[in-house]
Amino acid sequence: MAAPTDGAESWEAVGAVNSHMYAAGSSGGSHPLNRSVSGTPGAPTDASSGHSGHSGHGADEPHIVRSTSLSELLPRVDGQHRVRSVAAATDARSVPGSTISGGGASGGGGGAPGDGGIQYFGMQRRSPSTVSVGGSSGGIAGYYDLDMRDTASTHSSTSRRTANSSVSSFPTMSRDLRKEEVCTVYTSAPNRRLNCVLCSKVYKDPVITTCGHTFCRRCCNKPSERCPIDNCPVSIVVANLAVSDQIAELMIHCKYGCKQVEGSPEEWKVDPEGCPVTIKLSQRRTHEQTCEYAQVRCPNSENCPVVLRKNLDEHLRVCEQKACPHAKYNCPFRGTQDQVREHLQTCRFEMLKDFLSEVHEKISRLQRQVRQKDEEITFLRTMLANVSDRLNMLEKNYEFRMERLDEAQAKLQREVTDYKSHTNILSNEVSTIASRTGMARDVQPFKCVGTFVGHEGPVWSLCTSGDLLYSGSSDNSIKVWGPVPTVWDPNSSYRCQRTLSGHTGIVLALTTWNDFLYSGGADNTIRIWRLDNFAQEATLHAHDNPVCTLAASRGMLFSGSLKIIRVWDTSQHTMVRELAGQNHWVRALVATDRYLYAGSYQSIKVWDLETFDTVQMVDVSGGSVYSLQVTNELLICGTYENSIHIWSLSNLEQTQKTTLTGHAGTVYALVVVESGGQQRLFSASYDRTIRVWNLDSMTCMQTLIRHQGSVSCLATMHGRLYSGAVDCSLKVWQ
Structure with missing residues (x-):
C-alpha cells in the first residue's frame, strides 16, 4: 500500500481466527475504500518506536480468510469516513492494574503522524478502567479514536514524528485540537496474543504469507525478511480481513462518559457523571452523534458557555443572546426568546420583511447569475x-x-x-x-482570357448594358460585373460590383430596355431593377409557370412561359396583350424593330409588332427550339437534338435550310459577332463546348473547350464573348 497523504485514512482491526487472536492495522496506508481485498503488497510507512517480547502462533496453526468489504466496517458521518486508529496488544510483562498507557521506548506499537495521518501509541496496563497516553514500557494496548477532519488542514506541514512523542509535544497542534483526541476505553481488555512475531508489535495491516503465517504487511515488505518459525522467505498472499469483524464487536465506553485523570491530562478514566452507555466499536459514531452528554455550543452566540446537548433546550429558554430574526438585515437587538417576541412587535424590519425577503431573493438570484x-x-x-x-x-x-x-x-x-x-x-x-x-488571313482564333467566379450555383442567363455584364444563377441572385480599368487596357479586368437579391427561384432570363433591367425566374415573376442604383422598381406576377425567356423592343417587354407569351408596357409595367396558341414551352424569344420571333416545339412563329398578327410559321425538325438568333439576313435556331438550323429571312416560306452539326448535346444559346469583316456564329451546348462557325462558308472554325459543365448562355460586349455554364463560372473569350 502507498504511504498516507494529506487526509488519508488508516484502519486497524482486531479479531480471532480459529481460536487465536490477530490484529490488523496500519500506521500508514492508502484510503480504506481503495484497499485491495487481495492484499496487494505495498510499502506502508512505519515510524514506530521499539518493540518488546514475542507472542505468536505455531507453524501448524490454520489461518482463515474471509472476503469482507472494509467500507462496511467504517461508519460514514456527513458523507465522510472518519479516521479511526486502533491498537491492541498484550505481553507477558504487562503490570497488573487498571491504567493503560503507551508510547515508551520499548512500547508495544506506535506510529508517527504524517500530514493528515494518525499516530498510534503503545499501552501499558496499570489500574482498572483508566487509560493514559505516553508511557515508558509496552503492554496492553488501548484504542484511540482521533477525529482528524479539522486536523488535516492544521497539520498539512507537520513532519513525521517518533512514536514516543506525547500529544502535548506537537508544536503545531492547538489545545482545542488536542481535546478532540479522545481515548477509547474498553469495558474489558482485548486479548493478549495480538503481537506480530516479526516486530513484537500490534499487527499492522495483517497479511497471510506463503508459509501460512500471519504478519504485519510492513514487516513482510522489509528486504530479505524470513519467517522466524520455519525460516521461509516471506511473501504476501492475501490480506487477513477476517479480523475486522472482531474489532466491530468490541465493547467500549462512550467518549462522553470518560474524563481525564486529575494531575495527569494524558490519562483517562470512566466518568460516573458522564454518559453511561457502552456500545460496540462499530456503533460508536452513530451513538456519539446524538449523545445527550456531548458538549455543544449555543447557536445564539459564541460567547455563551458550552453546555451538554441534553441541557441545550433549557439554556436556549434563558439565553439572552438570541438574535432578532432580522439580524441578517443588521438589526442589533439580542435577548431572550420572550424579549425577541416582544421586540418583533416594534422592530422596523418586521414591517419590511416581505420587501426585504424579496430584495434578498433578488440579490441571491443576481449572485447566482454572476456565478453563472x-x-x-x-x-x-x-x-x-x-x-x-x-x-x-x-x-x-x-x-x-x-x-x-x-x-x-x-x-x-x-x-x-x-x-x-x-x-x-x-x-x-x-x-x-x-x-x-x-478564309481571311487576319482571322485569329478565340482564346479564354479570364474567368469570373462568384456564383454559388449554375449560371443560366446573361445580358449586357453599356460596360456592365449581368448574370443570373440557380443561387437566386443576379450579379453585376463591371470593368476595373488599367492604364494599358480599360476593359482588361472585370469584378463583381453588386449582387441583386429578390428572386426565390432560379433566374432563367435577363434583358435590358432603356433604364431598366428585367429578370425572369422559376418563381413565376418578372422583377424590374433600375440601372442607375440597382434598386428593385417592381415585381410582376407574370405567369403561372416559370418565366423561361425575355425580350424587349419598341417599349414593350415580351415574356415566354408554358404555351403562352405575354406583352408588357415598359412605361407602366402592366400587361397589354397575351399571345396564345403555342404548342409547348416558349424557351427562345427575339424581338426586332418590326417582328417578334418565338421558338417552341418543332416550330418558330413570327408576329408583326404593329398588328400582332402571325405573319410566318416555320417548321423545325429536331425537337424543341432552345435558342434563336436573327441577323439582317438569317434566322438561326438551336434545337434539343444537337442541331443548328439556318434560314434566309428573304425566303422563310421555302423549306430549304442549312443545318450545322457537330454538337453532341442540346444547343442552349446562340450569338452572332461581326469580326474581321466576317460574321461568326457562336453556339453553346450541353456537351460543355462552344463552337465558332463561319456563316459565309457554314463551317466550324474552332471549338472552345474550357468549361467543366454544360454551357447554358452567351453574351457579347466590346468584341468579347462571355459564356456562363453549369460549373458556376463565367469565362471571357477574345
Whole structure:
C-alpha cells in the first residue's frame, strides 16, 4: 500500500481466527475504500518506536480468510469516513492494574503522524478502567479514536514524528485540537496474543504469507525478511480481513462518559457523571452523534458557555443572546426568546420583511447569475485558448500550403509558357488552313482570357448594358460585373460590383430596355431593377409557370412561359396583350424593330409588332427550339437534338435550310459577332463546348473547350464573348 497523504485514512482491526487472536492495522496506508481485498503488497510507512517480547502462533496453526468489504466496517458521518486508529496488544510483562498507557521506548506499537495521518501509541496496563497516553514500557494496548477532519488542514506541514512523542509535544497542534483526541476505553481488555512475531508489535495491516503465517504487511515488505518459525522467505498472499469483524464487536465506553485523570491530562478514566452507555466499536459514531452528554455550543452566540446537548433546550429558554430574526438585515437587538417576541412587535424590519425577503431573493438570484456568468467566462476563456491553439495550427498549415502554392505557381507558369508556345504553333496552322480554304488571313482564333467566379450555383442567363455584364444563377441572385480599368487596357479586368437579391427561384432570363433591367425566374415573376442604383422598381406576377425567356423592343417587354407569351408596357409595367396558341414551352424569344420571333416545339412563329398578327410559321425538325438568333439576313435556331438550323429571312416560306452539326448535346444559346469583316456564329451546348462557325462558308472554325459543365448562355460586349455554364463560372473569350 502507498504511504498516507494529506487526509488519508488508516484502519486497524482486531479479531480471532480459529481460536487465536490477530490484529490488523496500519500506521500508514492508502484510503480504506481503495484497499485491495487481495492484499496487494505495498510499502506502508512505519515510524514506530521499539518493540518488546514475542507472542505468536505455531507453524501448524490454520489461518482463515474471509472476503469482507472494509467500507462496511467504517461508519460514514456527513458523507465522510472518519479516521479511526486502533491498537491492541498484550505481553507477558504487562503490570497488573487498571491504567493503560503507551508510547515508551520499548512500547508495544506506535506510529508517527504524517500530514493528515494518525499516530498510534503503545499501552501499558496499570489500574482498572483508566487509560493514559505516553508511557515508558509496552503492554496492553488501548484504542484511540482521533477525529482528524479539522486536523488535516492544521497539520498539512507537520513532519513525521517518533512514536514516543506525547500529544502535548506537537508544536503545531492547538489545545482545542488536542481535546478532540479522545481515548477509547474498553469495558474489558482485548486479548493478549495480538503481537506480530516479526516486530513484537500490534499487527499492522495483517497479511497471510506463503508459509501460512500471519504478519504485519510492513514487516513482510522489509528486504530479505524470513519467517522466524520455519525460516521461509516471506511473501504476501492475501490480506487477513477476517479480523475486522472482531474489532466491530468490541465493547467500549462512550467518549462522553470518560474524563481525564486529575494531575495527569494524558490519562483517562470512566466518568460516573458522564454518559453511561457502552456500545460496540462499530456503533460508536452513530451513538456519539446524538449523545445527550456531548458538549455543544449555543447557536445564539459564541460567547455563551458550552453546555451538554441534553441541557441545550433549557439554556436556549434563558439565553439572552438570541438574535432578532432580522439580524441578517443588521438589526442589533439580542435577548431572550420572550424579549425577541416582544421586540418583533416594534422592530422596523418586521414591517419590511416581505420587501426585504424579496430584495434578498433578488440579490441571491443576481449572485447566482454572476456565478453563472463567471463560469461562462471561464468556459469562454477555455474556448478562446482552444481557438488560439487552433489558430496557431492553421497559421503553420497556411505557411506550409503557401510554400506548396509557390511551387504550384512556378509549375503553372512553366505550363503557361508551354501553352503559349503551342498556341502560337496552332495559330500559325490555323492561318495556313484559312488561307487554303479561302478564309481571311487576319482571322485569329478565340482564346479564354479570364474567368469570373462568384456564383454559388449554375449560371443560366446573361445580358449586357453599356460596360456592365449581368448574370443570373440557380443561387437566386443576379450579379453585376463591371470593368476595373488599367492604364494599358480599360476593359482588361472585370469584378463583381453588386449582387441583386429578390428572386426565390432560379433566374432563367435577363434583358435590358432603356433604364431598366428585367429578370425572369422559376418563381413565376418578372422583377424590374433600375440601372442607375440597382434598386428593385417592381415585381410582376407574370405567369403561372416559370418565366423561361425575355425580350424587349419598341417599349414593350415580351415574356415566354408554358404555351403562352405575354406583352408588357415598359412605361407602366402592366400587361397589354397575351399571345396564345403555342404548342409547348416558349424557351427562345427575339424581338426586332418590326417582328417578334418565338421558338417552341418543332416550330418558330413570327408576329408583326404593329398588328400582332402571325405573319410566318416555320417548321423545325429536331425537337424543341432552345435558342434563336436573327441577323439582317438569317434566322438561326438551336434545337434539343444537337442541331443548328439556318434560314434566309428573304425566303422563310421555302423549306430549304442549312443545318450545322457537330454538337453532341442540346444547343442552349446562340450569338452572332461581326469580326474581321466576317460574321461568326457562336453556339453553346450541353456537351460543355462552344463552337465558332463561319456563316459565309457554314463551317466550324474552332471549338472552345474550357468549361467543366454544360454551357447554358452567351453574351457579347466590346468584341468579347462571355459564356456562363453549369460549373458556376463565367469565362471571357477574345
